[in-house]
Amino acid sequence: MDLTYxxxxxxxxxxxxxxxxxxxxxxxxxxxDATPAGFEAxxxxxxxxxxxxxxxxxxxxxxxxxxxxxxQWLIFEEEYYDAGAPLRVNQNGIFLLGPTLMEYGTPAxxxxxxxxxxxxxxxxxxxxxxxxxxSDLAAVRAKAVRDGDEYVLSGHxxxxxxxxxxxxxxxxxxxxxxxxxxxxxxxxxxxxxxxGVRRQPIAQINGEIGFAELFLDEVRVPACNRLxxxxxxxxxxxxxxxxxxxxxxxSPARFQVAARxxxxxxxxxxxxxxxxxxxxxxxxxxxxxAYALSIYATASRLVAGGQIGSEASINKIFWSEMDIAMQxxxxxxxxxxxxxxxxxxxxxxxxxxxxxxxxSLAGPIYAGSNEIQRNIIAERMLGLPRA
Amino acid sequence: MNFTxxxxxxxxGETVRSLLAAECQGSxxxxxxxxxxxxxxxxxxxxxxxxxxxxxxxxxxxxxxxSACDLILVAEACGHAGLPxxxxxxxxxxxxxxxxxxxxxxxxxxxxxxxxxxxxxxLGHPVxxxxxxxxxxxxxxxxxxxxxxxxxxxxxxxxxxxxxDPFRRLFSVSAPTSAATMIATxxxxxxxxxxxxxxxxxxxxxxxxxxxxRCNDLAVAYAKERQQFGEPIGSxxxxxxxLATAQVRIEFCRPVxxxxxxxxxxGGMHAKAxxxxxxxxxxxxxxxxxxxxxQVHGAMGYSWEVDVHLFLKRSLALANAWGTPLYHRExxxxxxxGAPVGPAHTFAQELRHD
Numbered sequence: 001m002d003l004t005y006x007x008x009x010x011x012x013x014x015x016x017x018x019x020x021x022x023x024x025x026x027x028x029x030x031x032x033d034a035t036p037a038g039f040e041a042x043x044x045x046x047x048x049x050x051x052x053x054x055x056x057x058x059x060x061x062x063x064x065x066x067x068x069x070x071x072q073w074l075i076f077e078e079e080y081y082d083a084g085a086p087l088r089v090n091q092n093g094i095f096l097l098g099p100t101l102m103e104y105g106t107p108a109x110x111x112x113x114x115x116x117x118x119x120x121x122x123x124x125x126x127x128x129x130x131x132x133x134x135s136d137l138a139a140v141r142a143k144a145v146r147d148g149d150e151y152v153l154s155g156h157x158x159x160x161x162x163x164x165x166x167x168x169x170x171x172x173x174x175x176x177x178x179x180x181x182x183x184x185x186x187x188x189x190x191x192x193x194x195x196g197v198r199r200q201p202i203a204q205i206n207g208e209i210g211f212a213e214l215f216l217d218e219v220r221v222p223a224c225n226r227l228x229x230x231x232x233x234x235x236x237x238x239x240x241x242x243x244x245x246x247x248x249x250x251s252p253a254r255f256q257v258a259a260r261x262x263x264x265x266x267x268x269x270x271x272x273x274x275x276x277x278x279x280x281x282x283x284x285x286x287x288x289x290a291y292a293l294s295i296y297a298t299a300s301r302l303v304a305g306g307q308i309g310s311e312a313s314i315n316k317i318f319w320s321e322m323d324i325a326m327q328x329x330x331x332x333x334x335x336x337x338x339x340x341x342x343x344x345x346x347x348x349x350x351x352x353x354x355x356x357x358x359x360s361l362a363g364p365i366y367a368g369s370n371e372i373q374r375n376i377i378a379e380r381m382l383g384l385p386r387a
Numbered sequence: 388m389n390f391t392x393x394x395x396x397x398x399x400g401e402t403v404r405s406l407l408a409a410e411c412q413g414s415x416x417x418x419x420x421x422x423x424x425x426x427x428x429x430x431x432x433x434x435x436x437x438x439x440x441x442x443x444x445x446x447x448x449x450x451x452x453x454s455a456c457d458l459i460l461v462a463e464a465c466g467h468a469g470l471p472x473x474x475x476x477x478x479x480x481x482x483x484x485x486x487x488x489x490x491x492x493x494x495x496x497x498x499x500x501x502x503x504x505x506x507x508x509x510l511g512h513p514v515x516x517x518x519x520x521x522x523x524x525x526x527x528x529x530x531x532x533x534x535x536x537x538x539x540x541x542x543x544x545x546x547x548x549x550x551x552d553p554f555r556r557l558f559s560v561s562a563p564t565s566a567a568t569m570i571a572t573x574x575x576x577x578x579x580x581x582x583x584x585x586x587x588x589x590x591x592x593x594x595x596x597x598x599x600x601r602c603n604d605l606a607v608a609y610a611k612e613r614q615q616f617g618e619p620i621g622s623x624x625x626x627x628x629x630l631a632t633a634q635v636r637i638e639f640c641r642p643v644x645x646x647x648x649x650x651x652x653x654g655g656m657h658a659k660a661x662x663x664x665x666x667x668x669x670x671x672x673x674x675x676x677x678x679x680x681x682q683v684h685g686a687m688g689y690s691w692e693v694d695v696h697l698f699l700k701r702s703l704a705l706a707n708a709w710g711t712p713l714y715h716r717e718x719x720x721x722x723x724x725g726a727p728v729g730p731a732h733t734f735a736q737e738l739r740h741d
Contacts, residue, residue: 001396001456002389003649003734009388013731071388078730253730260729282716285723286643286664292733293390293642300390317635371624377634378627382607385622 003296005075012068013075019052020083032089032162033210039123039165042089046120055118056094059102063110064118070299074251081253092162093117093124097170100187100240104228113189125163125192127171127214128237130156135372137172138181138234142216144173144188146223151175151188153196153219161366163212164201166192171214172237175230185233189225196220206358241368242312250319252292258326258356259288262333265348269333280329287322291315310381313373320363320370327357388734390642392460399439400460406433407468413694416469416554425554426523431472435504439474443483443586448495449502450486455479455589459648462590466597469701471554473507473520479590480583481508483652484528487579491570493537497526509540509560514584514710517548517557530580531564533573538562552700578653585652585659587709588666592644595669595705599637602676602698606630606683613685626683633676640665640672646734655737660722663715670712673702 005013029045030038049055050064058073059065068076088094098117101110116122133139142155153173163169169192176184192199196219201209228236266273266281298311330353331338340347341354364370378384392400410430419427442458444450462475473481485498485508501508506525511518513530521527527543529536543562550557562568571579607630610621620626647665650658677699681688688695706712722728726735 001392001645001649003646005388005734082730252733256728256730256733263723263728278720279716282719282723285728286667286719287639289664289733290639290643290668292730293646294639296388296733297390297642297645300388304389304391311638314635314638317631318639371628374628374631375624377631378621382603382627382630382634384607384610384627384630385619387618387622387624 009071009075012072013079016054016076016079017083019054020079020085023048023052024083024085028084029086031208032087032165033204033208036165039089042086043120043123045086046088046090046123050119055120056098059098059114059118063114069303071296071303074253074296074299077251078253078256081251081257084257089162090117090120090123092126092166092170093122093168096126096240097124100236101227103239104236106224108224109227122168123162123166125160125166125169125212127157127160127163127169127190129159131158134159135369137237138185140172140174140185142171142173143177144175144186144226145177146175147220149223150220151223151226153188153190153216153221155216157214157216159202159211159366160214161211163192163199163214164209168192169214170227172233175226175233179231182234184231185237186230187227187233187236188221189227190216190219190221194219194221204358205361206355242308250315252288252295255288255291255319255322255326258323259284262326262330265330265333265353272335273333277329277332280325280332284322284326284329287318287325291319291322294318310377313368313376314381316367316373317364317370317377320360323360323363324357327353327360331357390645392456392645396457396460399457400464402437403439403461403474404464404467406437407464407470411468411470413697416471416694416697419471420553425520425556426472431504434472434474440478440504441482441502442478444486444498444502448486448489449499450482455586455648455652456645458590459593459645462593463597463644466594466701466705467601469554469598469601469698475590475594476510476519477501477507480586481510481528483586484510484579484583485570487582488535488571488575490575493568494570497537500525508537510583511560512580512583512587512709514587514714515708516559518560520556521545521558521560522547522556527560527562528570529560529562529564530576533576534569535571535576535579536562536564536568537570538564538568550704552704553697554701555704582652584709585650585654585662588715589644589647589652589662591705591709592647592662592665592669595666595673595702596637596640596644598698598702598705599633599640599669599672599676602673602680602695602702603630603633603637605695605698606633606676606680609684609687620683629679629683633672633679636672636675640668643668650736656722656725657736659718663710663718666710666715667712667719670702670706674706677702 029041032039032042053066055064057066057068057076061067101113130140144151144153170189172185173188174184175186196217198215200213202211202213204210262284263281334348337348340351342351379386441450442453446452458479465475482501485494488494500506509518509521509524509527511527511529522545524540526537526539543560546559548557548559610626611619613620644665647662650661680695684693684695687693
């Protein structure tokens with residue numbers, strides 16, 4: 001066990017820190033979920049990152065990455081969040097579909113989709129959930145009917161993040177009409193501007209259009225847009241879900257920066273606050289560091305050739321609950337100012353804590369609700385019987 | 388950066404785990420309890436035979452010269468077994484303390500005897516109001532006016548302070564001290580006592596981690612077996628979610644304890660904070676897992692007959708051993724409010740000038 005960085009790792013940290021210092025926009029970009037202008041500003045940022053080969057440092061060089069290991073990825077993320085760099089508008093692509101493509105994609109699919117993804121030319125949305133298939137994802141009804149060299153997609157997808165403005169979707173479809181549950185499903189990639197796709201933005205709790213409904217009416221896509229074998233879509237999706245809940249989507253640096261901002265907020269208002277708030281601020285530091293230590297341990301294990309297991313579900317419960325606790329502490333510090341929006345002259349930090357609080361409430365729901373994660377832990381990790 | 392144990396470290400942990408799985412089962416603990424004893428001499432001999440007592444003692448004085456990382460899985464295994472004998476207290480805390488006093492021939496002599504397993508050393512550290520196992524120890528280390536004294540148990544006056552944990556015998560200790568019993572002056576004792584708190588808190592955290600996992604293991608096993616409404620109760624989500632919640636807490640305690648083991652026990656603010664973080668996280672995990680185990684066992688969990696209460700009581704006792712949660716939270720506060728925090732500071736340590 002050696003919990004110190006190598007000279008090479010320190011040099012890498014210095015390199016990314018210098019690049020970010022020179023390139024991160026001085027003012028916060030407008031939300032990518034509110035307006036097309038905000039969305040495009042984030043797309044431009046993705047292109048800038050990619051031009052510096054900083055888009056996805058763990059990807060192979062041929063797809064725009066640097067072929068680095070997970071420890072270096074963690075260092076990248078630490079510097080990225082430390083620098084206050086923009087959120088990743090293409091996170092569904094680069095963090096979820098990208099790794100899945102690397103694992104299941106044909107060489108042609110990788111060449112077709114990964115470079116465009118890395119450059120932000122194609123921003124991705126996930127199209128899995130349906131009105132009757134939420135936590136019970138295996139109840140998917142949307143179908144992909146084979147017709148020669150094409151699939152014809154029909155159905156109703158919902159809660160699709162970024163889909164209001166994204167370019168492409170990766171959806172779970174029933175390719176075998178006689179199949180039940182987890183069998184007979186396939187993952188198919190489709191352009192969101194294809195004929196037959198109608199998008200209906202859904203306003204979120206904060207008023208922004210962070211997700212959309214997708215109505216698919218005989219949308220034709222080439223059969224080579226299927227990722228993985230026909231009928232094996234469930235396994236492909238579960239691999240993606242592992243990336244989503246686990247290592248990639250919520251890197252620890254995000255929460256360590258949030259804990260530090262909470263600490264700074266506390267210090268500015270310390271005179272008005274009692275010991276319970278102080279204890280909660282200390283707890284935020286502990287929890288964010290515990291999450292970081294856990295991810296470093298997992299990354300070390302994976303770098304040494306290990307496999308990821310139930311960490312994905314465990315991690316998701318921990319970070320989502322930690323996030324809510326931190327945001328609630330922040331609101332308790334703001335007191336009567338907690339309800340002020342960015343439009344209020346007396347709002348603290350332009351009401352950003354309110355935004356973060358609302359967003360934290362989504363954490364235990366998306367990427368598989370925490371109730372489902374607890375079932376997964378109980379059944380697969382603890383070996384308890386299925387109901 | 389490599390946050391994994393070496394094969395040797397894993398093997399040492401596994402050796403102790405398998406010995407205790409055979410020698411320290413619930414039935415053994417109950418037999419000991421019925422006999423009104425806290426230690427099993429036969430088991431202690433087997434533990435001594437592992438040769439681990441001098442793990443943290445330098446090779447120059449007959450020890451193994453290992454580090455806390457080498458012993459942390461051992462402490463976790465002892466917690467998991469609810470081991471009554473003082474392997475952790477001896478190898479992890481008392482002997483490194485004596486080994487840190489090379490100028491005292493009295494300390495050296497007792498260190499040699501204790502490393503052989505012939506006698507145990509009880510430790511009266513100011514952070515703990517009572518002394519554990521003072522009645523069976525050959526000698527007791529006490530702090531008087533900041534100085535360290537080593538007195539033979541026969542010369543000490545012990546007032547029993549019965550603990551709820553049937554395997555922890557606590558005492559208030561007083562003894563005549565003199566220049567002859569002193570093993571370190573107040574000045575020399577201070578850093579030694581500080582390191583002892585760190586080792587004590589670290590290895591107690593590891594035991595609590597093991598205890599937490601044991602409680603969840605017991606509850607999971609019971610939930611698979613116990614049938615109600617025609618199904619094992621573990622098939623119901625209400626039970627599953629309790630057990631999953633406890634397991635999440637355990638999993639996020641584990642890396643903190645392991646990272647704390649990699650910090651220097653004589654380190655400054657950063658080491659103290661991570662060790663205190665580990666103690667707090669492990670206390671929370673053990674508390675939650677123990678209470679969950681009682682709940683999942685239902686009325687059986689509230690009974691004397693089921694083992695759960697033994698681990699609940701050990702968790703309760705260790706929660707305040709080697710520093711209360713309040714004490715450790717303040718050590719974390721020193722770090723949080725006293726040095727930069729954030730993603731680049733997870734593994735921060737003071738620069739060492741030695």
